[in-house]
Amino acid sequence: MSKARLVITAVTVEKRPVSEVARSYGVARSWVYTLLARYQAEGEAAFEPRSRRPKSSPSAIGPDAAGLIVRLRKELAGQGLDAGPHTIAWHLQHHHHQVRVSAATISRHLTRAGLVTPDPAKRPRSSYLRFEADQPNECWQADFTHYPLAGGTGTEILSWLDDHSRYALSVTAHVRVTGSLVLAAFRAAVDRYGAPASTLTGNGMVFTTRLSGGKGGRNGLEAELRRLGIRQKNGNPNHPQTQGKAGRFQQTLKNWLRAQVPPATLAELQALLDTFTALYNTQRPHRSLPRQATPATAYAARPKAAPGDRSADTHDRVRTDRIDNSGVVTLRHHGRLHHIGIGRTHARTHVIMLIQDLHIRVINAATGELLRELTLDPDRNYQPTGKPPGPPRKTPRP
Structure with missing residues (x-):
């Protein structure tokens, strides 16, 4: 679950201050404001993964060089000469003002221009490369x-x-x-x-x-x-x-x-x-x-590799649920089902649970009211409210 959804829900539904949410979940306030603006403009689409492609590519070749690559391909092929990416790269460097373009870049441009005929029967060179860990116990x-x-x-x-x-x-x-x-x-x-x-x-x-x-x-x-x-x-x-x-x-x-x-x-x-x-x-x-x-x-x-540090790797979740008739909501942690007491007065209330590892906030989905905040005890199936029990129920006489 994205931490962005956790932060946005805490601000928009629970109505908590931005500074408090940023401090609670270890993020910058500027990032929270950015998320809010994105959520207000895009809605649920704001939580979708975004492309990390840069807005500009200063090292990309220009249209003139791209056109020159295509022209060289056609000229060399028309003369019956080798017109592969490495040959075109050599011609660019020696006969066209020392233009330096990698063979991989030339190959991509030729493919985009439809000048490369795929050969499915030919095994790609990358398939011969073996990927393996450098040390035992590395993976x-x-x-x-x-x-x-x-x-x-x-x-x-x-x-x-x-x-x-x-x-x-x-x-x-x-x-x-x-x-x-x-x-x-x-x-x-x-x-x-x-x-x-x-x-x-x-x-x-x-x-x-x-x-x-x-x-x-x-x-x-x-x-x-x-x-x-x-x-x-x-x-x-x-x-x-x-x-x-x-x-x-x-x-x-x-x-x-x-x-x-x-x-x-x-x-x-x-x-x-x-x-x-x-x-x-x-x-x-x-x-x-x-x-x-x-x-x-x-x-x-060889020497064995060893684990690193994942102490900062929090597990963030946002769950929707409804409190049952006995005033309890359930949550699964590490494969074990836990029952969290909220109170019978909130029975059948729809709630949103903001979860970061063992820290849990249960809020009213309709009003944003905080119903309970707790640190889960993994050793207990039932998480009591800590409130003193009410008077015993009066059972009607038969």
């Missing part, structure tokens, strides 16, 4: 995949992989992977290998709630990563190539499993996974590693 990748037992019963295999060395940190079999199992496997890996500097996972709810609309807050893994100062990274939706190493690991694992006697139980599958993990880490050189090293050798060869 851990996680993913899970489905695998059937001998009788057809479905299971799921969860794996944690070191990005730099491809070392398999944890490979476990489960009936179904849940958020609590992901957190347990991660903690076990941290106890054994130390905490990583970052993690890279997909967008499943067991890894992150960022695509859930902010309704459930951070899950257990996300809370643990922030507590340890570990940077959390997630791939783009519908783009599994971001977690390519984990995907290739799973493919290698499944190919090996198909060559074994099919496991009949979850325990037999886990035994096979343990055997494969040992072979993969210590007895199987990885083609992508230098000098055909094993993942275990690569993992031990």
Whole structure:
């Protein structure tokens, strides 16, 4: 949830002074005024992500140079000569007043002018580049995949992989992977290998709630990563190539499993996974590693990266809800549902909740009146109002 929405709601609905809101949420007053002006002019569109493209590009080439590039392309091609970006760049520098334009810029202009014929069968040069972390524990990748037992019963295999060395940190079999199992496997890996500097996972709810609309807050893994100062990274939706190493690991694992006697139980599958993990880490050189090293050798060869500091990384949310008949509103924190007492006098009132980590303000959605402000106690399911209880209800005689 954007902090901009949190700030705007506090000012426009709750009617709090700008200076108080800026001080409360750690932002500049000038930024609050900018947000207010943008919200008044654009409404809900003010919360949409904005392009970071600069208003001007002083280093961009002018229309004369762009036209010269197109003309050189046509002249050289008409003469049967090479008319690629590097050749055009050379001609610009040597025959046209030492105009210096990069080959990449020339290629973009030729493409925009429709002078480049795409060749889908030709593999792009960028596809040959490998992206990997520089140190062990700099980034851990996680993913899970489905695998059937001998009788057809479905299971799921969860794996944690070191990005730099491809070392398999944890490979476990489960009936179904849940958020609590992901957190347990991660903690076990941290106890054994130390905490990583970052993690890279997909967008499943067991890894992150960022695509859930902010309704459930951070899950257990996300809370643990922030507590340890570990940077959390997630791939783009519908783009599994971001977690390519984990995907290739799973493919290698499944190919090996198909060559074994099919496991009949979850325990037999886990035994096979343990055997494969040992072979993969210590007895199987990885083609992508230098000098055909094993993942275990690569993992031990360099100093380990460590987490940073995420103490300033607040979790900001704005939630709408309605107080129930008993005067209580609910909020999920770290995957646990908490009940917050407001009072029976406000039953069925529509409210807006401004949430920054454990700090919560509950305001009347219609009037902006502050109904309750509290710091959530994560160890208690019910957050009492602190007010003395009223007189006992009189029960009618039968």
